[in-house]
Amino acid sequence: MIKRVSFLRRKEGLTQEEFFAHWTGPHADIVRRMPGVRGLRFGRVQSWTPEDAAWDGIGEVWFDSVEDAHKAFATEPYRSLLAEDRKKFMREAQSCFVTEQTVIAPPAID
Structure with missing residues (x-):
């Protein structure tokens, strides 16, 4: 199993709430229908260093x-x-593919 991790910056003029609502709503609806998708998760960044x-x-x-x-x-x-949907809410993105090695499993999220 492989995971594609994407880092996104919202389009100028959008609030964090508007960005997240579109990303986890209409955009997620497109991704869900793609062939071969085994899982999908979104993370809202609270802080970043630097x-x-x-x-x-x-x-x-x-x-x-x-x-x-x-x-x-x-x-x-x-x-x-x-491609068309990204223009509505995203200013910039970078992606990479990773494999995971879990040392301590996080608690289950309900």
Whole structure:
């Protein structure tokens, strides 16, 4: 299993609440329908060090492999839908693929 981690900055003029509502609402609806998505999680950033590097949110999407992720993000209509939707709420984004090694499992979130 692989995880795509994305760091996002909100579009200028949007409040954090507006950004998060769009990201976890309409944008998440597109991502949920993509082929091969195994999990989806959103994180609202509370603080960042150093402050000038601050991102507004961190998204996590799980796939079986990097290849499956690339295929999902390239599949139409999702590729076009995501590109258009990002313009509505996102100023900047960076992504990477990671594998995880859990040392201490976090508590379950309800």
